[in-house]
Structures are given as structure tokens and as C-alpha cells.
Amino acid sequence: MAPSPETMKMMDDYSYIVKAMETFMQFNIPGTSYHKALEKRQKVLESSLHIVKKRRLEQSKEKCPLDLLMELEDDNGDKISDDLLQVQLFQFMFGAFHSTSVLFVWILKFLGENQLILQQVKAEQDTLRIGKTSPEDPLSWTDIVNMPLTSRVIQETLRIANIAPFMTRQATEDINYNGIWIPKGWCVQLGLHYLHLSPEYHKDPLKFDPSRFQAPEKPVTFLPFGSGVTMCPGRELAKMEALVFLHYLVTTYSWENIGSEKGIKYFPTSSLKGGLPIKISKLSEYVI
Numbered sequence: 001m002a003p004s005p006e007t008m009k010m011m012d013d014y015s016y017i018v019k020a021m022e023t024f025m026q027f028n029i030p031g032t033s034y035h036k037a038l039e040k041r042q043k044v045l046e047s048s049l050h051i052v053k054k055r056r057l058e059q060s061k062e063k064c065p066l067d068l069l070m071e072l073e074d075d076n077g078d079k080i081s082d083d084l085l086q087v088q089l090f091q092f093m094f095g096a097f098h099s100t101s102v103l104f105v106w107i108l109k110f111l112g113e114n115q116l117i118l119q120q121v122k123a124e125q126d127t128l129r130i131g132k133t134s135p136e137d138p139l140s141w142t143d144i145v146n147m148p149l150t151s152r153v154i155q156e157t158l159r160i161a162n163i164a165p166f167m168t169r170q171a172t173e174d175i176n177y178n179g180i181w182i183p184k185g186w187c188v189q190l191g192l193h194y195l196h197l198s199p200e201y202h203k204d205p206l207k208f209d210p211s212r213f214q215a216p217e218k219p220v221t222f223l224p225f226g227s228g229v230t231m232c233p234g235r236e237l238a239k240m241e242a243l244v245f246l247h248y249l250v251t252t253y254s255w256e257n258i259g260s261e262k263g264i265k266y267f268p269t270s271s272l273k274g275g276l277p278i279k280i281s282k283l284s285e286y287v288i
């Protein structure tokens with residue numbers, strides 16, 4: 001289904017917001033990316049409110065996540081206000097906007113550069129096709145939970161790529177943390193790449209090595225989806241999408257990373273220095 005003009009407009013607005021998050025200087029001064037992003041955020045919020053009001057009138061039989069949010073009640077039996085729904089919708093769309101597709105790009109990079117691991121992932125995925133009668137036969141839930149190596153590849157990619165670069169928390173009281181004074185009300189950002197690329201917690205941290213996840217990780221050393229009550233609600237969906245993507249990718253296609261610049265820029269967020277030009281071909285043999 002082709003995206004509607006409304007969706008295309010929101011995607012464009014979101015891309016400004018993401019770009020501003022990646023800039024280091026975040027001051028609301030006209031002409032800056034940050035200022036532009038705040039304007040775009042207001043536009044997306046207005047579009048979100050429009051969607052909420054439209055959905056209320058539609059009364060569709062098929063429930064979407066927004067309908068479920070609309071039905072929620074607090075202890076007093078009050079439903080969520082439209083203003084709050086608007087913000088929730090903004091957050092959901094922002095969270096899902098390009099996180100999963102960016103994850104796919106990083107997977108292509110790391111597997112393309114690690115052919116032995118790619119062959120092992122392909123072997124795992126080919127095994128799941130045995131017994132299926134056509135290439136179109138979908139994966140079952142049992143297939144999805146039987147992809148241990150592929151799951152570790154996704155974990156390792158999340159660790160190095162740090163797709164969501166930080167978690168933000170607000171101090172609810174004055175805090176003295178190891179001699180650092182954080183006044184009540186101040187916001188604190190935990191840069192996840194400091195945690196995930198720390199040699200203290202992850203041996204040889206810049207090496208792509210999915211086998212490190214064979215052993216359970218030490219508590220609070222791997223938080224690609226955050227933690228606590230605000231932990232990413234889309235995490236299982238994102239992981240499942242990545243497993244399904246990888247399945248069809250390696251059983252149907254081969255690819256070669258053809259760019260000459262393979263470096264990664266880690267600050268202020270992780271990105272591929274030369275992008276990721278690839279040459280992709282359809283496999284002639286298909287395991288059934």
C-alpha cells in the first residue's frame with residue numbers, strides 16, 4: 001500500500017526532528033536545526049490530533065493500537081484525553097519511524113563484512129525452509145523462536161550501532177552521584193554508546209562478535225531498548241521484524257558491500273561514514 005500524502009508529509013517532518021537530535025548544539029535560535037525541528041514537532045502534533053479526532057469518528061470494527069489507547073481508563077474510570085493521545089501517537093510514530101529500518105542497514109553492513117557469520121546465519125535460516133512447500137510459505141511462531149544465532153546477530157548489531165543513542169531521565173530530587181551534583185528538575189542523558197562500547201563491560205567492544213551473547217550479559221550493561229517503565233514498547237515488534245527480514249534476506253538474496261569507506265562515526269550518534277552502497281542479487285537456488 002502506497003503511503004498517503006499525509007503520511008509522506010509527516011515522514012518529512014519527522015526526518016527534520018531526527019536530524020536535529022543528531023546535532024550537538026540544541027539551542028532554540030531561529031535558523032538552527034533545533035529551532036526548525038521544534039516547528040516540525042508542532043506540525044506533527046497537530047497532524048496527530050487530527051488523526052485522533054478522525055479515528056474517534058470512524059468507529060472501525062478492526063482495532064488498531066490507537067483504539068486500544070482510547071479505550072484505556074484510569075482508576076477513576078476516566079479515559080485518556082485527546083491532548084495526551086496526541087503526544088502518545090507522536091511518540092509511537094517517532095519511536096517506530098526509522099529505528100527498525102536503520103537496524104536493517106547495520107545488519108547488512110556487519111553481515112556483509114563477516115562472511116563466515118553470514119554463512120552460519122544462512123544455514124540456520126535454510127533449515128527453517130525445509131518442509132515448507134513454496135517460497136511464499138510464511139514463517140510460523142515456532143520458526144521465529146528457533147533462530148538463536150540470528151537473534152544474537154541482532155543483539156550484537158544493536159550493541160554496536162546504538163540506534164537509539166540515549167535515554168533521558170529527569171531528577172525528581174537533588175542527587176549527589178559520585179560527587180556530581182544533579183539539582184532536582186534537571187534532565188540527565190545516558191549515552192548508550194558509552195555503555196555498549198565500554199571495554200569494562202564488553203570485551204573487544206568494536207569487534208562484531210555475536211557469540212558474546214551466548215553467555216547472559218551482566219545486568220544493566222546492554223540496554224538498546226532502555227529500561228524501567230519507559231522501556232521501549234516496540235522492542236519485541238522490532239526484534240521480530242528484524243528476524244523475519246533476515247530470514248527472507250539470506251534465503252533469497254546475496255549482497256556485497258561495495259563502498260570503499262567502511263568506517264563508523266560514533267559521536268554524537270553512530271553513523272556509517274560512507275553510507276552503505278551494496279550490490280544485491282537474487283539467489284538462483286532456493287531451499288525448500
Ligand code: HEM
Nearest residue numbers: 091092095096099164167224225226227230231232234238
Ligand atoms: C531497533 C528498533 C528500536 C530501538 C533500538 C528502540 C529504542 C528505544 C529506546 C532506547 C527508548 C527509550 C527507553 C527508555 O527511556 O528507557 C525507546 C522508547 C520508545 N520506543 Fe522504541 N525502539 C525501537 C523500535 C520501536 C518501535 C518499532 C516502536 C513502535 C512500534 C517504538 C516505540 C517506542 C515508544 C512509544 C517509546 C517511548 C516509551 C515511553 O517513553 O514510555 N520503538 N525506544
